[in-house]
Amino acid sequence: MSFDAALTAEAADLLYREAGHLDRREWEAWLALYAEDAVFWAPAIVGDEGFSEDPDNDVSLIYLDRAGLEARIFRIEGGDSFASTPLPHTAHLVSNVRAVGAGGPEIEVSATWLVNSFRRTDPPILRAGRYAYTLRRSASGLTIARKTVHVLDDRIVGPIDIFNI
Amino acid sequence: MTETPARSFVDDRPGVFRVRRGAFVEPALFERELERIFGRCWNYLCHESQLRERGRYVRGTIGRFPVFAIRGLDGEIRCFHDSCPHRGSMLTRGRSGVQPTITCRYHGWAFNADGKCIRVRNRDTGYDREALARLGTDLKPVARLAAYRGFVFACLDPEVEDLETFLGGARPFIDLMADQSEQGMEVLKGESTYVMRANWKLQTENSTDGYHVATVHRNFAHAVRQRETLTRETGDARARTEASRILDLESIRSGGYDAGNGHMINWSDRGSPESAPLNEAREALVARFGPGKARWMIDRGRTVTIFPNFFLNDVASTCIRLWRPVAVDLTEIDTWCLAPVGESAEARRARIRKYEDFFLPSSLAVPDDVRAMEVAHAGSLAAGGAGWNDLALGRATMIEGADDAARELGAAPLHSNPGRESETPFYAFWREWRRRMDGP
Numbered sequence: 001m002s003f004d005a006a007l008t009a010e011a012a013d014l015l016y017r018e019a020g021h022l023d024r025r026e027w028e029a030w031l032a033l034y035a036e037d038a039v040f041w042a043p044a045i046v047g048d049e050g051f052s053e054d055p056d057n058d059v060s061l062i063y064l065d066r067a068g069l070e071a072r073i074f075r076i077e078g079g080d081s082f083a084s085t086p087l088p089h090t091a092h093l094v095s096n097v098r099a100v101g102a103g104g105p106e107i108e109v110s111a112t113w114l115v116n117s118f119r120r121t122d123p124p125i126l127r128a129g130r131y132a133y134t135l136r137r138s139a140s141g142l143t144i145a146r147k148t149v150h151v152l153d154d155r156i157v158g159p160i161d162i163f164n165i
Numbered sequence: 166m167t168e169t170p171a172r173s174f175v176d177d178r179p180g181v182f183r184v185r186r187g188a189f190v191e192p193a194l195f196e197r198e199l200e201r202i203f204g205r206c207w208n209y210l211c212h213e214s215q216l217r218e219r220g221r222y223v224r225g226t227i228g229r230f231p232v233f234a235i236r237g238l239d240g241e242i243r244c245f246h247d248s249c250p251h252r253g254s255m256l257t258r259g260r261s262g263v264q265p266t267i268t269c270r271y272h273g274w275a276f277n278a279d280g281k282c283i284r285v286r287n288r289d290t291g292y293d294r295e296a297l298a299r300l301g302t303d304l305k306p307v308a309r310l311a312a313y314r315g316f317v318f319a320c321l322d323p324e325v326e327d328l329e330t331f332l333g334g335a336r337p338f339i340d341l342m343a344d345q346s347e348q349g350m351e352v353l354k355g356e357s358t359y360v361m362r363a364n365w366k367l368q369t370e371n372s373t374d375g376y377h378v379a380t381v382h383r384n385f386a387h388a389v390r391q392r393e394t395l396t397r398e399t400g401d402a403r404a405r406t407e408a409s410r411i412l413d414l415e416s417i418r419s420g421g422y423d424a425g426n427g428h429m430i431n432w433s434d435r436g437s438p439e440s441a442p443l444n445e446a447r448e449a450l451v452a453r454f455g456p457g458k459a460r461w462m463i464d465r466g467r468t469v470t471i472f473p474n475f476f477l478n479d480v481a482s483t484c485i486r487l488w489r490p491v492a493v494d495l496t497e498i499d500t501w502c503l504a505p506v507g508e509s510a511e512a513r514r515a516r517i518r519k520y521e522d523f524f525l526p527s528s529l530a531v532p533d534d535v536r537a538m539e540v541a542h543a544g545s546l547a548a549g550g551a552g553w554n555d556l557a558l559g560r561a562t563m564i565e566g567a568d569d570a571a572r573e574l575g576a577a578p579l580h581s582n583p584g585r586e587s588e589t590p591f592y593a594f595w596r597e598w599r600r601r602m603d604g605p
Contacts (some may be wrong), residue, residue, distance in 0.1 A: 059355025159532030
């Protein structure tokens with residue numbers, strides 16, 4: 001499977017839209033990008049160089065189905081989470097996007113991300129990592145079937161949530 | 166400079182127990198804590214399951230001193246200062262790994278996993294025997310190493326009391342974790358280190374503080390309840406995360422203990438024990454330990470806070486947490502999930518999901534705790550730390566000795582409190598802190 005420039009442009013557009021929704025706190029529009037059976041997974045660090053690989057047997061930082069994502073929105077929007085009030089402003093930078101299609105309905109996409117988080121009371125936080133997406137083509141366009149976020153920080157400063165990785 | 170005695174920070178009189186907030190924020194106290202507490206106390210290093218193979222090591226710190234624990238070629242676990250006998254370089258290459266031969270990257274001296282020096286470059290051409298004997302070429306072990314039920318501790322003080330004596334009244338509560346599987350317990354893959362901009366003692370207090378749960382973790386409880394309304398019913402109760410201990414506290418039993426030597430216990434019954442991953446082992450646990458202990462293991466969530474900076478938590482899921490003092494206002498926290506070997510795939514999956522819900526810096530709970538402790542630290546600086554924390558909550562219901570629940574377990578706390586929302590267990594910590602800080 002080779003690099004597909006047109007497919008990459010289409011996938012990158014979805015990734016950029018997702019990042020924009022998060023940075024603008026458009027939670028419902030963000031969630032609408034996810035399929036009903038979507039999985040959001042951020043593996044945890046293992047040792048010095050590894051990441052957890054099996055969510056059923058290893059600990060992950062985040063492993064959520066769609067109901068879990070909704071609970072995160074409930075947490076963020078509810079104003080009752082000490083850590084999430086006030087919410088930091090975030091700027092997602094998504095780059096190095098490459099999409100590979102196998103001709104079927106699913107498309108594998110890889111990308112690299114940086115997120116800057118700012119809150120007046122705290123020092124700024126810079127995080128970086130890699131994304132691996134499985135996108136699914138349906139009648140209404142591309143949706144996110146699976147998002148894997150490798151967070152490279154091995155000494156975590158500040159809370160991690162769906163909006164700042 | 167004259168030392169301010171620790172007793173001036175702890176006002177412990179009949180009917181009154183107060184802690185001056187300067188105890189959390191004064192830099193001079195922090196330096197003294199490193200010497201008198203961390204330098205003389207048993208310090209938790211790791212769980213034995215993290216050192217299965219010979220030559221496997223994990224880094225640790227005692228106060229601010231780097232050490233590592235390693236399984237030797239002979240199968241024994243030892244703890245060494247992470248410092249080359251030659252010129253002091255750190256020897257471990259990372260946080261953990263396998264190094265059956267430990268080679269100093271600086272000048273190439275090498276040691277086996279038992280700590281014996283196996284190579285000094287230019288030994289014959291550059292050194293005389295007297296010099297080598299004088300400097301001592303083997304790795305320097307820390308003074309004491311001991312394990313209790315798989316939990317490995319080290320101490321820099323050769324005169325320290327035995328580990329079992331030190332753990333004392335906390336042992337029956339540690340056993341409630343260690344006894345969950347006949348095949349033993351294991352630390353799962355997937356670790357986390359996070360940073361708190363607050364004094365380490367705020368984490369010690371928070372770990373046993375039942376009073377913050379209803380306020381700080383109300384959001385956790387509401388979020389998981391909301392999630393369950395959206396989740397397809399699978400018929401497996403374990404997929405649910407228990408929140409009734411937070412939202413329905415008035416209808417469940419709870420309590421707290423001073424377990425002696427600075428150790429503190431906090432417990433609350435589970436509103437829905439069938440959601441506990443350990444529930445599948447009920448029959449076997451009742452047969453092995455009787456109904457009383459089995460009830461404590463399955464139906465009752467517990468935090469066991471071991472002086473000064475380590476806890477086992479079996480409430481939302483099973484967690485080992487260690488908080489390391491870096492500076493007076495900076496603490497690094499390590500967390501691991503501990504699980505019974507041989508549990509079913511369904512129980513394991515449920516345990517991990519519940520752990521991720523609560524115990525990580527990416528969870529629905531720990532970030533709120535960290536925020537609470539950072540704000541407590543920042544506010545304790547008010548008026549130069551002159552304010553007092555009057556730990557009066559629950560004083561009226563405190564009783565000397567064991568309550569019925571403790572007796573059911575055969576535990577003998579110094580004092581008990583029948584309500585989780587009490588501050589009396591903190592007296593254990595602060596009395597031990599004061600004793601060690603002002604002691605000889």
